[in-house]
Amino acid sequence: MKPRSLMFTLYGEYIQHYGGEVWIGSLIKMMSQFGISESSSRGATLRMVQQGYFQARKIGNKSYYSLTDKGKRSMQEGVSRVYSIRNLKWDGYWRVVTYSIPENKRELRNQVRKDLTWIGFGMISNSVWVTPNPLEQQVLKMIKEHGLEDHIILFSSSEIVSHDKGEIVQKGWDFDGIDQAYQSFIERYSEKYEALKERAWNEQLTDKECFIERTTLVHEYRKFLFLDPGFPADLLPADWSGNKARELFFNVHQLLSIPAIRYFEDVFDPAPDCEHVSNREKAIHPFINIM
Structure with a gap:
């Protein structure tokens, strides 16, 4: 297991239900059960802080870590999809994303592709991505976060004239x-x-x-x-x-x-000044x- 991915799993499975903050020593001990050394855990934690996913505070000689708003969004999106019991019928609409992102923003273009893949879009042709799922809000949030209003267009359609729905699914996934x-x-x-x-x-x-x-x-x-x-x-x-x-x-x-x-x-081990509210049943x- 990669340390960063394991940390998100630990926060999503356990820590979020117990106040959302944990002593680094507890986190290191949990991660050691999966063969991850103390130095690797500390290094991964520092990188998560630098990338804006973790925030730290010190009480005495102990450091406590919690997820930032950015980290919570990443964690919760994964948790909700893992544990959702879906019973959805298709509303008949395709959500279509097209983009034209300049070469000098290549890294951002690659990130958009990753984001679209993560939330369930499929690429049916160059720079054209579709999904039958109602993901408009997630896409609009992604556009705003990356400042790509001038480069991405999102629209929906109830009909694709040139291909039937089975062919679209086959192209995209x-x-x-x-x-x-x-x-x-x-x-x-x-x-x-x-x-x-x-x-x-x-x-x-x-x-x-x-x-x-x-x-x-x-x-x-x-x-x-x-x-x-x-x-x-x-x-x-x-x-x-x-x-x-x-x-x-x-x-x-x-x-x-x-x-x-x-x-x-x-x-x-929660922070001593934290009002420890646990939701054991939810965990x-x-x-x-x-x-």
Whole structure:
């Protein structure tokens, strides 16, 4: 696991539900369970501060870290997509983004491509990206944040004359590749789920093991956010393997959640002047229903 990605997972899974601020020593101990050294953790934390994702404050000889508004937006966007239980029907509209960003802003152009991919757009031709999902507000926010009002146009259309919807989907996304990735996840975690259930039944699972397994599970499942655009059900292939993978993810997650949270609570050290308000139930059951 890369330290930065793991930090976002730890904040999204645990720390945000316990005041959102953590002593660096607690963070280092949690990250050490995944083979990340103290120096690597400290270095990654410093980079997160420099990039505007973390903010730090010192109390005595201890440093405490929390997410900035920028960091919270990045974390919450990922968390909401991981834990959303979607039951959406397509409204029949394509959201279309076109851009013409000059060469002297090449890095910004690359960032726009990453941002569009992250939220679920697919590129159907050079500088033309589409999605059937209602992502207008996310795109408008991205345009404003990057100051690209003169370079990006967003519009919607209920009809594409030259191609049918299946051809557009095929152009923009590799659903065969996404399906294969889901199948690999299902194969790996179906076997693991059965083994974990048996060990839990026989009281052979430690709290620390459950913390490691739950965090790893979420870390692995988050990778699908970069692959799966999260289409409405009526645009998905028949017998979509993503549904089975999501159900398996929920089952494994809930099997591990209570002991994983116990381990986190043992390690977690909040700031002494922080009014410690925890939402343990939300940390155990983070799933969100979106109709």
